[in-house]
Amino acid sequence: MEEEGIVKRPSEGGESNGTGAADGISAVIPGWFSEMSPMWPGEAHSLKSATYGKVLVLDGVIQVTERDECAYQEMITHLPLCSIQNPKKVLVIGGGDGGVLREVSRYSSIEQIDICEIDKMVVDVSKQFFPIWLSVLRDPRVNLHIGDGVAFLKVVPVGTYDAVIVDSSDPIGTLREAILLSQSPRLFAQVGQVFKGSVKYAWTTVPTYPSGVIGFMLCSTDGPPVDFQNPVHRIDERDELNKTKGPLKFYNPEIHYASFCLPSFAKRVISSKTN
Amino acid sequence: MEEEGIVKRPSEGGESNGTGAADGISAVIPGWFSEMSPMWPGEAHSLKSATYGKVLVLDGVIQVTERDECAYQEMITHLPLCSIQNPKKVLVIGGGDGGVLREVSRYSSIEQIDICEIDKMVVDVSKQFFPIWLSVLRDPRVNLHIGDGVAFLKVVPVGTYDAVIVDSSDPIGTLREAILLSQSPRLFAQVGQVFKGSVKYAWTTVPTYPSGVIGFMLCSTDGPPVDFQNPVHRIDERDELNKTKGPLKFYNPEIHYASFCLPSFAKRVISSKTN
Numbered sequence: 001m002e003e004e005g006i007v008k009r010p011s012e013g014g015e016s017n018g019t020g021a022a023d024g025i026s027a028v029i030p031g032w033f034s035e036m037s038p039m040w041p042g043e044a045h046s047l048k049s050a051t052y053g054k055v056l057v058l059d060g061v062i063q064v065t066e067r068d069e070c071a072y073q074e075m076i077t078h079l080p081l082c083s084i085q086n087p088k089k090v091l092v093i094g095g096g097d098g099g100v101l102r103e104v105s106r107y108s109s110i111e112q113i114d115i116c117e118i119d120k121m122v123v124d125v126s127k128q129f130f131p132i133w134l135s136v137l138r139d140p141r142v143n144l145h146i147g148d149g150v151a152f153l154k155v156v157p158v159g160t161y162d163a164v165i166v167d168s169s170d171p172i173g174t175l176r177e178a179i180l181l182s183q184s185p186r187l188f189a190q191v192g193q194v195f196k197g198s199v200k201y202a203w204t205t206v207p208t209y210p211s212g213v214i215g216f217m218l219c220s221t222d223g224p225p226v227d228f229q230n231p232v233h234r235i236d237e238r239d240e241l242n243k244t245k246g247p248l249k250f251y252n253p254e255i256h257y258a259s260f261c262l263p264s265f266a267k268r269v270i271s272s273k274t275n
Numbered sequence: 276m277e278e279e280g281i282v283k284r285p286s287e288g289g290e291s292n293g294t295g296a297a298d299g300i301s302a303v304i305p306g307w308f309s310e311m312s313p314m315w316p317g318e319a320h321s322l323k324s325a326t327y328g329k330v331l332v333l334d335g336v337i338q339v340t341e342r343d344e345c346a347y348q349e350m351i352t353h354l355p356l357c358s359i360q361n362p363k364k365v366l367v368i369g370g371g372d373g374g375v376l377r378e379v380s381r382y383s384s385i386e387q388i389d390i391c392e393i394d395k396m397v398v399d400v401s402k403q404f405f406p407i408w409l410s411v412l413r414d415p416r417v418n419l420h421i422g423d424g425v426a427f428l429k430v431v432p433v434g435t436y437d438a439v440i441v442d443s444s445d446p447i448g449t450l451r452e453a454i455l456l457s458q459s460p461r462l463f464a465q466v467g468q469v470f471k472g473s474v475k476y477a478w479t480t481v482p483t484y485p486s487g488v489i490g491f492m493l494c495s496t497d498g499p500p501v502d503f504q505n506p507v508h509r510i511d512e513r514d515e516l517n518k519t520k521g522p523l524k525f526y527n528p529e530i531h532y533a534s535f536c537l538p539s540f541a542k543r544v545i546s547s548k549t550n
Binding site: 043046047048212248251262 | 307309316317318319321322323327345346480482486487488522523524525526527529530532533534536537538539540542
């Protein structure tokens with residue numbers, strides 16, 4: 001399972017990741033991992049584990065590395081949770097590595113943290129290789145469900161959660177509750193038709209992802225509009241619970257605001273899809 | 276000189292770029308270019324020219340690609356030039372590919388644009404492969420000097436330029452005039468000792484650079500402080516000269532402001548170097 005610090009889930013269907021090799025290991029540079037994806041043709045990113053620490057790879061795609069996970073985990077969590085007044089119940093779809101749970105657990109206001117991860121192996125592997133992140137499972141507020149996120153939401157009463165964070169590779173189109181946070185800009189127009197509240201796109205840098213950036217879609221349901229760009233509260237530095245988790249490495253209120261400022265080409269794309 | 280759309284300058288000293296090959300072509304993926312640098316150990320970025328267009332490589336290091344050059348060229352130019360009231364004389368050190376010149380030439384207020392490029396081959400190769408960028412050499416305001424930037428500055432009277440843009444891989448430590456813009460955060464403390472005015476660090480995303488980001492150091496000399504984060508003017512969309520250059524792809528006033536918002540780990544590094 002582990003080779004040169006790279007933690008892989010075996011590809012169940014035997015799919016290729018586009019390199020012609022069943023996984024990225026050794027296919028390009030011996031002893032390194034290389035990600036090549038049909039979604040991002042014409043580029044490859046190669047890592048040596050000594051530099052990036054342990055790397056979690058699912059079906060040939062880098063999910064997290066110990067070196068730069070902070071940017072992704074902190075932004076995907078605190079962008080939505082600092083945008084609402086008093087989150088009490090939060091659902092995480094995916095996120096079996098525990099990084100998002102770790103960030104959600106910083107809020108002493110939160111009373112219930114449910115996670116629905118489809119792949120038990122991700123949780124088991126992460127317990128072994130990233131034990132600190134998953135120590136959050138001992139937090140009595142956290143409830144782990146193994147199963148399909150869409151099926152899970154179908155049996156949950158509308159309005160159960162104050163925030164739903166989708167930490168998966170692909171967006172789940174049927175989510176209709178609370179604040180949705182997902183990563184794909186491709187569905188901007190469709191999402192706007194589903195969510196009747198505010199819809200906003202943010203981005204941040206994650207060196208190990210293709211192009212070095214990742215986007216976030218923030219959406220709210222009916223009700224008063226949510227000003228996602230201007231957070232309603234800070235993560236209180238004096239909060240005793242938050243302090244036990246160690247300082248944030250990436251997120252702060254300025255970077256929250258800045259993540260909604262888009263380059264001109266991206267503004268034009270979004271504008272063309274919403275008009 | 277050209278192979279699969281990759282434009283290379285031969286490495287004069289025969290140095291390795293760290294891959295064990297004299298250049299990055301074919302060393303990792305046949306038909307692709309890979310950059311591996313001793314400055315960024317443990318990672319490699321590989322490009323196929325069909326995706327990134329023509330790529331200019333100097334001594335194994337990617338300088339610009341047709342696909343993402345806009346982010347770098349627009350930010351390194353407009354961050355300083357939108358921060359000062361009425362730039363009339365601008366010097367570019369390096370920048371022989373013409374991309375920065377193209378951006379500087381958008382300002383009708385600018386009367387004189389000098390460029391000092393040490394490597395004539397960069398200009399010649401760029402004329403051949405990026406002819407549109409270097410068509411700016413026909414602008415009567417532009418004066419091309421081939422030579423060493425430090426030597427050039429030694430014979431120029433103090434105060435000649437309103438802005439100096441250093442578009443080179445390594446910062447030039449002896450610059451003391453006007454606004455300096457360079458890329459390296461490593462010299463933050465030293466730069467602060469040389470420049471007695473304002474010193475500020477910004478960053479932006481450039482997918483083909485290591486880690487997908489690049490930093491900019493903005494510095495002013497004695498005189499009233501410069502508020503680099505809040506630009507004093509926009510690039511006037513109604514300016515007839517600017518309009519002939521086509522729309523900006525990346526830069527806008529919001530991204531200007533956002534580029535000075537740093538993640539927490541970077542704020543701590545800069546704070547430790549300046550206190």
